[in-house]
Amino acid sequence: MIEFRNVTKSYNNSNHPAVANVSLRVERGEFIFLVGPSGAGKSTIMKLLFREIMPTTGQLFFIKRNIINFTERDILKYRRLIGMVFQDFRLLKQKNVYENVAFALEVLGQSPRKIRQKVPVALEKVGLTGKEKAFPSELSGGEAQRVGIARAIVKDPLIILADEPTGNVDRDNSKQIMKLFESINENGTTVIVATHAWDLVDRMQKRVIALKKGRIIRDEQYGGYATEY
Amino acid sequence: MEVTLLNINSLGYCLRQSIVSIYRNFWLVLVTAGIIAVSLSVFGGLLLIAVNTGQIIRNVESNVEIAIFLYDEANAEEIQFKLDNLVGVRNSTFVPKEQGLEEFRKSMNMAIPLDGLSGKNNPLPDLFRVKAVRAEIVPELAREIQEFPGVEYVEYGEKVIDILNRVTGWLNTVFLVISSLLALGAIFLIMTTIRISVLSRQEEIGIMKYLGASNSFIRFPFILEGMVIGWLGTLSAALVLGVVYYRLVVLLKQEALAFFVQPVTDMEILLPLLIGLLVIGTLLGGLGSMVSIHRHLKV
Structure with a gap:
């Protein structure tokens, strides 16, 4: 479904590229961990996938189409197939839980009827039924992240991109969040998680792509975090 | 999945969004609309003066x-x-x-x-x-x-006509200059207000982009907001002008002066003038926010 072909991304203010000559394929329905120390290029790969940035050299394909040549409209359609989950949740403070999730559908111009239908389902999936009226400031890190996940899945995305989703969540909640991703993946959604949480990676035995200084140093089908860093 | 970029649901959402935004920046909106009201009152006042001098000149003309x-x-x-x-x-x-x-x-x-x-x-x-x-x-x-x-x-009446023609020309120029300045001022005001509105919603805009919102979806509420501010300002200006003008007409009719200066009271002339003022104010608001968005909202 997604293919990186010799992708390099250099930023102007840095000598070495953030991502160097990366080639990889992601099939539909895969669960992938992107691991590696800070500055290894995980976030850059996420941004490339979201087409927030363009590769300096190399090609990037989504279902046989070159993402680089996308028009503004294509980009928009493409992004609507992707659900993003952030380390800092990025919830709207002045909206409550329900409104934050509904927002993802409002932005896409979906009808109020459809929104009323889908938001409770998404909230139930992440186990937040009953918390609809709470505001982000009243939530724990784990709960806030589950709102973030509900917001990402409510539009039935093809792909979930999660950048350090457990970075601001305690250990117990982190486990639950990873379980959530696993169940989302079991329903056919491709999930790509960039993370530092080595114990969770080890436990889940999913495909692991390890990065170091912008290069892929390992790509294992049922891997662990490994301790070579 | 739906890929409609801007539809009727979005429009409803945008409308609600502008109202929320106006509510949130209530005082700022009030001050902006107020200043627009003042400048458009001057503008409208000038318009009324122009309409009335027009009438006086026609009166004199028909007597030449x-x-x-x-x-x-x-x-x-x-x-x-x-x-x-x-x-x-x-x-x-x-x-x-x-x-x-x-x-x-x-x-x-x-x-x-x-x-x-x-x-x-x-x-x-x-x-x-x-x-x-x-x-x-x-x-x-x-x-x-x-x-x-x-x-x-x-x-x-050689001299009378000469003076009349010069005064009309001069009045028209003054009118044009002052109106343009006032229009520019109103646009700048709206630009500033919308800029603040954009800045206060920067985070929300970022999230909207991640959620796949189209540019028009992000921009539209701001344009609406500007138009509403412009409209509110003009509406108050129109009300103030209406009341003041009405008082003036009543006053003039009591005075002997009214024999020479008959104010225009014809609704067929005054109504289009007020409606035109409202349309202009609303459009100025929209224009101001478009310029502001163009400069401050990188989507």
Whole structure:
């Protein structure tokens, strides 16, 4: 479904590229961990996938189409197939839980009827039924992240991109969040998680792509975090 | 999955969003709308003045006459025929010397005995009174008539017309300059307000982009907000102007002055003026926010 072909991304203010000559394929329905120390290029790969940035050299394909040549409209359609989950949740403070999730559908111009239908389902999936009226400031890190996940899945995305989703969540909640991703993946959604949480990676035995200084140093089908860093 | 970029649901959402935004920046919106109201009141006031001077000028114009004095031996019928066929003449009346004397007697209020001046002793010439269709063609018309055979001399309120034409031209220029300045001021105001609105929603805009919102979806509420502010400002300006103007009209009607200056009260003229003002204010608001968004909202 997604293919990186010799992708390099250099930023102007840095000598070495953030991502160097990366080639990889992601099939539909895969669960992938992107691991590696800070500055290894995980976030850059996420941004490339979201087409927030363009590769300096190399090609990037989504279902046989070159993402680089996308028009503004294509980009928009493409992004609507992707659900993003952030380390800092990025919830709207002045909206409550329900409104934050509904927002993802409002932005896409979906009808109020459809929104009323889908938001409770998404909230139930992440186990937040009953918390609809709470505001982000009243939530724990784990709960806030589950709102973030509900917001990402409510539009039935093809792909979930999660950048350090457990970075601001305690250990117990982190486990639950990873379980959530696993169940989302079991329903056919491709999930790509960039993370530092080595114990969770080890436990889940999913495909692991390890990065170091912008290069892929390992790509294992049922891997662990490994301790070579 | 739906890929509609902007549909009826989005429009509803955008509308609600603008209302929320106005509510959140209530005081700022109020001050902006207030200043717009003040500037548009001045603008509207000028418009009303222009409409009224227009009316006064038309009044004067319709009263401007060319007096054509004839030689005793002139052929009045021939001259009448020529006047009737001259472009720019609205109407012409022949005043024989007897009638002229009669009018003179009346205007003198019969204070002077003029009995001895009737008949052959009448010192007045026959004359034509001509009204032009517009004041500014009077001088040219007078020159042409002067060339007619049998015409001794032509007279018209040369100075009055000259002054009138200059004042109108001058008023129009002043009006244009002040209105443009006020319009620019209103646009800048809206730009600033929308800029603050954009900045205060920067985080939300970022999230919207991640959620796949189209540019028009992000921009539209701000444009609406600007238009609403412009509209509110103009609406208050229109109300203030309406009340002040009404008072003025009532006042003028009581004064003797009203005999000379009759204010325009025709709703067929005033209503389009107010509606036009509202449309202009709303459009200015939209324009201001578009410029502001273009400069401050990188989507």
